[in-house]
Amino acid sequence: MRTQTYELNMGPQHPSTHGVLRVILELDGETVIRAKPVVGYLHRGIEKICESKSYPQVLPYADRLDYLHSMGNALGLCQTVEKLMGVEVPERAEYIRVIMAELSRIASHQIFLGSLVGECGALTGFVFAIRDRERILDLFDMACGARMTFHYIRYGGVVQDLPEGWVEACRKFLDDFDGMMETYRNLLVGNEILQARLKGIAVLSAERALAMSASGGVLRASGVNYDVRKAEPYGIYNRFDFDVPLGTVGDSWDRMMVRLGEMEQAARIVRQALDQMPEGPVMAKVPKLIKPPPGEIYHHVENSKGDLGYYLVSDGSPKPYRLHVRRPAFVNLQLLDELCRGYLLADVVPILGTLDPVLGEVDC
Amino acid sequence: MSENLFAKLTEHQLSDLAGLGCQLDGEGACLLTVPAERLLAVMKMLRDDVASSMNYLGDITAVDRGEAGFEIIYQLFSVTRGVKATVKVKVPKDKPEVPSVVSLWPGADWMEREAYDLMGVTFAGHPELKRILLDEDFAGHPLRKDFRMQPRE
Amino acid sequence: MPNDDILLRIGASLRELFAGVLPGPDAVDVAMYFVALIACVALIFTNAVILILAERKVAGFMQSRLGPHRLGPYGMFQTVADVIKLLTKEDYRPQGVDKWVWAMAPVVLFVPPVMVYAVLPFGKNLVPVDLNIGIFYFVAVSSVATIAFLMAGWGSNNKYSVIGGMRAVAQMVSYEIPLVFSILGVVMLTGSLQTSVIVEKQSGIWFILLQPVAFVIYLIAAAAETNRMPFDLVEGESEIIAGPFTEYSGMRWAMFFLAEYASLFAVSAIASTLFLGGWHGPSFLPGWVWFLGKTYVMIFVFMWVRWTFPRLRVDQLMALCWKYLIPVSLANILITGIGIFAYRAMGG
Numbered sequence: 001m002r003t004q005t006y007e008l009n010m011g012p013q014h015p016s017t018h019g020v021l022r023v024i025l026e027l028d029g030e031t032v033i034r035a036k037p038v039v040g041y042l043h044r045g046i047e048k049i050c051e052s053k054s055y056p057q058v059l060p061y062a063d064r065l066d067y068l069h070s071m072g073n074a075l076g077l078c079q080t081v082e083k084l085m086g087v088e089v090p091e092r093a094e095y096i097r098v099i100m101a102e103l104s105r106i107a108s109h110q111i112f113l114g115s116l117v118g119e120c121g122a123l124t125g126f127v128f129a130i131r132d133r134e135r136i137l138d139l140f141d142m143a144c145g146a147r148m149t150f151h152y153i154r155y156g157g158v159v160q161d162l163p164e165g166w167v168e169a170c171r172k173f174l175d176d177f178d179g180m181m182e183t184y185r186n187l188l189v190g191n192e193i194l195q196a197r198l199k200g201i202a203v204l205s206a207e208r209a210l211a212m213s214a215s216g217g218v219l220r221a222s223g224v225n226y227d228v229r230k231a232e233p234y235g236i237y238n239r240f241d242f243d244v245p246l247g248t249v250g251d252s253w254d255r256m257m258v259r260l261g262e263m264e265q266a267a268r269i270v271r272q273a274l275d276q277m278p279e280g281p282v283m284a285k286v287p288k289l290i291k292p293p294p295g296e297i298y299h300h301v302e303n304s305k306g307d308l309g310y311y312l313v314s315d316g317s318p319k320p321y322r323l324h325v326r327r328p329a330f331v332n333l334q335l336l337d338e339l340c341r342g343y344l345l346a347d348v349v350p351i352l353g354t355l356d357p358v359l360g361e362v363d364c
Numbered sequence: 365m366s367e368n369l370f371a372k373l374t375e376h377q378l379s380d381l382a383g384l385g386c387q388l389d390g391e392g393a394c395l396l397t398v399p400a401e402r403l404l405a406v407m408k409m410l411r412d413d414v415a416s417s418m419n420y421l422g423d424i425t426a427v428d429r430g431e432a433g434f435e436i437i438y439q440l441f442s443v444t445r446g447v448k449a450t451v452k453v454k455v456p457k458d459k460p461e462v463p464s465v466v467s468l469w470p471g472a473d474w475m476e477r478e479a480y481d482l483m484g485v486t487f488a489g490h491p492e493l494k495r496i497l498l499d500e501d502f503a504g505h506p507l508r509k510d511f512r513m514q515p516r517e
Numbered sequence: 518m519p520n521d522d523i524l525l526r527i528g529a530s531l532r533e534l535f536a537g538v539l540p541g542p543d544a545v546d547v548a549m550y551f552v553a554l555i556a557c558v559a560l561i562f563t564n565a566v567i568l569i570l571a572e573r574k575v576a577g578f579m580q581s582r583l584g585p586h587r588l589g590p591y592g593m594f595q596t597v598a599d600v601i602k603l604l605t606k607e608d609y610r611p612q613g614v615d616k617w618v619w620a621m622a623p624v625v626l627f628v629p630p631v632m633v634y635a636v637l638p639f640g641k642n643l644v645p646v647d648l649n650i651g652i653f654y655f656v657a658v659s660s661v662a663t664i665a666f667l668m669a670g671w672g673s674n675n676k677y678s679v680i681g682g683m684r685a686v687a688q689m690v691s692y693e694i695p696l697v698f699s700i701l702g703v704v705m706l707t708g709s710l711q712t713s714v715i716v717e718k719q720s721g722i723w724f725i726l727l728q729p730v731a732f733v734i735y736l737i738a739a740a741a742e743t744n745r746m747p748f749d750l751v752e753g754e755s756e757i758i759a760g761p762f763t764e765y766s767g768m769r770w771a772m773f774f775l776a777e778y779a780s781l782f783a784v785s786a787i788a789s790t791l792f793l794g795g796w797h798g799p800s801f802l803p804g805w806v807w808f809l810g811k812t813y814v815m816i817f818v819f820m821w822v823r824w825t826f827p828r829l830r831v832d833q834l835m836a837l838c839w840k841y842l843i844p845v846s847l848a849n850i851l852i853t854g855i856g857i858f859a860y861r862a863m864g865g
Binding site: 039040043045047048051210211212213214224225226231232296298300307309311313321322324326330331333334363364 | 419420421422423425427428437439441443446448450469470471472473474475478482495496497498499506507511513
């Protein structure tokens with residue numbers, strides 16, 4: 001019998017492509033022959049916009065890259081500019097930044113976990129993850145009045161000190177966090193069907209992951225110990241005691257478990273930061289007009305999606321001459337094609353889920 | 365903690381790099397400036413050499429320096445040895461072309477496509493050098509300094 | 518005793534009424550069947566409204582949220598409002614669909630669950646049509662739904678729909694086998710295919726105790742037959758959007774929903790008939806209340822499962838059916854046979 005493959009256009013309007021990603025699938029029945037991601041539907045030209053904005057105006061755009069880990073993005077950009085200007089950030093601000101970035105990481109991974117299991121069909125798991133994430137958003141709301149795009153971390157520190165009762169609220173959240181992880185492990189990780197759906201699927205070898213410049217949980221699930229927080233500690237990350245969860249196989253399951261482990265480690269960092277946090281100012285003396293000296297700098301941080309880098313070229317003017325963002329989700333998304341090949345249509349969505357792209361970041 | 369690449373290299377290797385036409389700037393940034401035609405040889409040496417083994421390509425980007433042409437900047441890391449380096453290639457304005465490093469790091473694929481799309485730098489030897497973020501029929505390369513932005517109607 | 522039953526009294530008085538108006542007993546019988554049909558359709562519609570609300574409430578309960586709660590007490594009128602909204606929606610037909618196939622699919626899908634209601638033993642003497650091959654009829658009629666899914670999938674002229682339609686066929690045809698085999702265990706015990714007889718025989722002991730394996734297989738296969746979680750690959754909204762339903766909107770789409778809940782009720786009712794003793798229960802409540810109560814418990818179980826489990830992949834779904842359910846159900850039939858033989862040999 002003569003058979004032929006067919007093309008299936010998945011997205012940009014599709015319930016589970018994490019935004020406006022388009023994947024052109026070539027299918028043989030339900031088996032994937034090729035999965036070609038097409039990106040750019042959310043391209044806003046942030047890099048170009050930034051060239052015509054002053055530095056303080058640039059900062060809110062960082063929040064809008066990976067809108068699930070806004071704090072981490074802003075942290076990276078602030079540190080890049082501070083590094084070029086040689087600004088010393090006050091101790092307390094450093095701690096607040098770490099707390100915010102790590103809480104943001106937990107929230108981002110909760111979305112990752114929830115959407116992954118939701119895409120496998122366990123909608124209750126999704127709702128549970130979203131419900132627990134709400135606690136973190138409430139904490140952010142308390143600290144800066146926003147829930148998604150915060151603009152809280154600024155050049156030289158953070159915009160305002162933590163309000164009264166925030167530390168207690170955060171500790172309360174951390175106390176409940178163990179229970180949340182317990183729920184995830186019981187309800188989702190322990191589920192036979194989820195294990196069958198994810199184990200042994202889309203195996204990525206360590207060599208390939210490195211060659212493809214993968215980063216974050218995708219790289220570490222393949223067993224490569226590369227975390228910017230450890231490899232090149234920025235801010236005050238060298239003061240904290242935390243582990244880098246690693247996978248062994250590099251399949252979808254490992255990619256999920258690594259993220260679960262990272263959530264626990266993030267909570268561990270927040271606990272230590274809360275204990276060590278000193279009193280004091282939260283904003284360094286930064287000139288009103290931010291004009292970094294001419295020069296160029298590459299600074300990268302460990303975002304929830306991976307290795308987020310900023311390449312900043314300054315010509316001494318109040319506007320960046322060139323700001324390039326190395327978006328981990330963009331680079332990781334290249335892997336989609338080779339990971340999907342030979343698996344079934346139903347695997348494409350969980351594989352995409354474990355790559356964890358956020359289209360705001362991919363398309364920049 | 366990442367260290368400076370040059371501290372790890374032997375005299376012999378440094379002179380090899382210099383022989384390939386590299387300018388080494390060890391102060392602070394650990395910057396190698398490489399002529400475009402030697403890029404692949406230098407990159408291959410950096411990747412495969414036991415002493416450096418820069419096995420992780422962090423980033424590729426391009427900067428428009430106006431009349432001075434374009435700079436293409438590569439960020440390299442060694443995951444195993446914890447060293448980093450920045451490789452810079454300068455190309456003239458009228459012929460912005462560098463060899464593609466996809467053969468060394470397949471992950472460079474989309475990074476090079478993005479640089480081509482937004483900056484108009486061509487990467488010779490790239491398997492599929494097409495626009496990635498912008499529309500196929502978009503005219504011009506928006507991150508170039510001479511790109512005229514359309515006023516909003 | 519049965520005269521206490523309000524439904525039976527209504528039936529008896531209607532029969533008297535018809536006997537006065539209509540010529541001959543045959544005409545009265547036809548009229549009574551007609552009344553039963555109307556009653557069944559009314560039950561399906563009102564029940565679907567209740568079940569959709571119940572599903573959303575159960576989902577809310579499982580997911581620690583409230584579910585619909587704005588319209589009326591406990592959001593009771595939410596589904597009513599939804600139905601009105603769907604009814605008043607534009608009847609939109611996408612370009613390029615196969616007009617007739619596409620338009621007929623929701624109707625065809627709606628037919629089998631309605632027909633199954635004919636043999637549901639709601640209570641003693643309360644079977645709309647007490648066929649002597651009632652269970653066989655249920656199995657035969659519910660297979661028709663497969664064609665409706667294929668029609669919707671093919672007629673929509675949409676690749677997602679076709680994939681969903683093909684999945685539906687593969688899944689429903691495969692799972693019919695364990696479904697039938699699990700029913701066979703019960704049928705062997707009773708020696709009858711008549712639903713009322715099967716219930717009658719459970720006056721002593723419910724068959725769930727004699728046939729626990731068959732009950733579990735029936736549950737799994739029925740969930741697959743009705744395309745419910747964890748077997749809702751046909752819809753599989755994360756992969757194929759809504760499968761065969763993708764191109765439908767308004768009331769046509771609502772017909773699919775209606776059919777889904779009608780067949781959910783039907784398979785739950787058959788489960789309570791076969792395994793849970795049907796209308797049997799303490800006599801302070803009429804039989805049909807017990808029957809409906811057991812059916813709703815079964816429906817709750819299906820909802821519970823739906824909001825707990827992730828979805829299987831298509832190959833795993835087939836493996837579960839062919840590698841596990843069918844051998845186990847065959848073994849169950851064998852053991853049942855040996856058991857019956859031994860029981861008879863011992864002179865039981």
